[in-house]
Amino acid sequence: MRQLSLVWGSTLMLWAVSVGADAQTVVDVERSDGSASGSPASRIVYPLGGTPLDSVGGDFNGDRRADVVTSTSVGLLAHLGTGAGSFRAPVQSAGSPTSLTAGDFDGDGRLDVVGATSTPESVCAFTLFTGRGDGAFAASTTRPYVHSGEPGVRFNCGFVSSGDYNGDGKRDVVLTYRFSFEGLGNIQAGINVFPGRGDGTFGDPYTSLILDGYGTHVVATADLNGDRRDDLVFGVSLRYLSGPVAHRVLAYVSDGRGGFTVAPFVDAGPAMRFGVFEGIDVGDHNRDGKPDVALIAEMIGAGIPAGSAQNALTLRGNGDGTFAAPVVLGTTYGAQDVTTQDFNGDGRQDLVIISDTAGTLSFYAGNGDGSFQPQRDLTLGGALVTLVPGQYDGDGRLDLVVTERSAPSLTLLRNTGCTPPFSLEALHGVPWPWRCWR
Numbered sequence: 001m002r003q004l005s006l007v008w009g010s011t012l013m014l015w016a017v018s019v020g021a022d023a024q025t026v027v028d029v030e031r032s033d034g035s036a037s038g039s040p041a042s043r044i045v046y047p048l049g050g051t052p053l054d055s056v057g058g059d060f061n062g063d064r065r066a067d068v069v070t071s072t073s074v075g076l077l078a079h080l081g082t083g084a085g086s087f088r089a090p091v092q093s094a095g096s097p098t099s100l101t102a103g104d105f106d107g108d109g110r111l112d113v114v115g116a117t118s119t120p121e122s123v124c125a126f127t128l129f130t131g132r133g134d135g136a137f138a139a140s141t142t143r144p145y146v147h148s149g150e151p152g153v154r155f156n157c158g159f160v161s162s163g164d165y166n167g168d169g170k171r172d173v174v175l176t177y178r179f180s181f182e183g184l185g186n187i188q189a190g191i192n193v194f195p196g197r198g199d200g201t202f203g204d205p206y207t208s209l210i211l212d213g214y215g216t217h218v219v220a221t222a223d224l225n226g227d228r229r230d231d232l233v234f235g236v237s238l239r240y241l242s243g244p245v246a247h248r249v250l251a252y253v254s255d256g257r258g259g260f261t262v263a264p265f266v267d268a269g270p271a272m273r274f275g276v277f278e279g280i281d282v283g284d285h286n287r288d289g290k291p292d293v294a295l296i297a298e299m300i301g302a303g304i305p306a307g308s309a310q311n312a313l314t315l316r317g318n319g320d321g322t323f324a325a326p327v328v329l330g331t332t333y334g335a336q337d338v339t340t341q342d343f344n345g346d347g348r349q350d351l352v353i354i355s356d357t358a359g360t361l362s363f364y365a366g367n368g369d370g371s372f373q374p375q376r377d378l379t380l381g382g383a384l385v386t387l388v389p390g391q392y393d394g395d396g397r398l399d400l401v402v403t404e405r406s407a408p409s410l411t412l413l414r415n416t417g418c419t420p421p422f423s424l425e426a427l428h429g430v431p432w433p434w435r436c437w438r
Helices: 425-427
Strands: 002-008 011-020 024-031 043-047 054-058 067-073 076-079 090-092 101-102 112-118 124-130 137-147 153-164 173-179 185-194 206-224 231-239 245-254 260-262 271-281 292-300 310-315 327-332 335-341 350-355 360-364 376-379 384-390 399-404 409-413
Touching: 054 101, 054 384, 054 399, 067 090, 067 101, 067 350, 090 137, 112 153, 124 173, 137 153, 137 260, 173 206, 185 245, 206 271, 206 292, 231 271, 245 271, 245 292, 245 327, 292 335, 292 360, 310 350, 327 360, 335 384, 360 384
Parallel strands: 101 153, 271 335
Antiparallel strands: 002 011, 011 024, 024 043, 043 409, 054 067, 067 076, 076 090, 101 112, 112 124, 124 137, 153 173, 173 185, 185 206, 206 231, 231 245, 245 260, 271 292, 292 310, 310 327, 335 350, 350 360, 360 376, 384 399, 399 409
């Protein structure tokens, strides 16, 4: 048995953990005032055996149940859902890409995974891991992206995403990169789109965009202008010639022929500027049918120094690839990832953000008009890396899977229908004064 603690306000929560071969399960809770609660656990922790790098959700074995694939330092781990709020023992495959995207790239009806990897030899490449339909993957196609070979020059992969960007009905891959000269840091960033042939192979990149600057921090795929073609939205760091670094949001709208139109960039505003971007997701926050963006970024200016904290931001979409000025929702030190879904079942999209420094999960309930309720934080502890929403217990409510790297693990947080849905009650059955709507 192990004893863990969680602090909420002035109350210290202590609980015992039963450690099994594949999972650690919270089974009993003791409050600092001496009272106790022992109810069935809604938080299950699965050790990973290696540092988590990225995660992606989907049905990877064709049983219509939500699964999660996590890239770790020891390989790809597929946690296959039972549909009852737990996972089977992970299926391990070779490969440790730093960024993941999922889709059926070879047309066999099974989900595959594409991952981006940088090597010590300064090669940036993406690999197709073909799904076998049982949670296992085979590395079948590797495409070198950029290779230097010149002394002192190094290329590094950024992020990978996927969608149908040229309108041919086949899934394409977007890969971002940055390169640097020794002693000078990152000086240029690029974006390539590799057209999928639908058989697990890819053509030469039909779009190569080079941006002077430090790199592409985050990328998301969505149909931004309603033409039924996938577009791209980025958070990038730009530097023109010897000028200062500018962090901006850019959208690339597909023309359906292999090219993109660069929409006007979004800046932070006259008195503020963006810092480094950490996370991005696309949803419809005001229910107008136009994609909006949720973003994690530093906001610098007006007495706020660089590196102080990350902010949760939203950008209302205009339906043509452009966005309104950002609205700051709240601040979380070390915010790492964001997801947009309806977690409390009211038909309005909410935001959930995790932190790799504060170890918190922040919930923003959506009002349905583009605004959100004040954030509610739950301290889980550790360095939280990724989050993947899904219906893991079959009750119709969206749950969360979170990975953590300080003690490498994957945690399933079941949604009990409380407000917020991932409260202490959702984790441990502890009475809490927040209303449950179910």
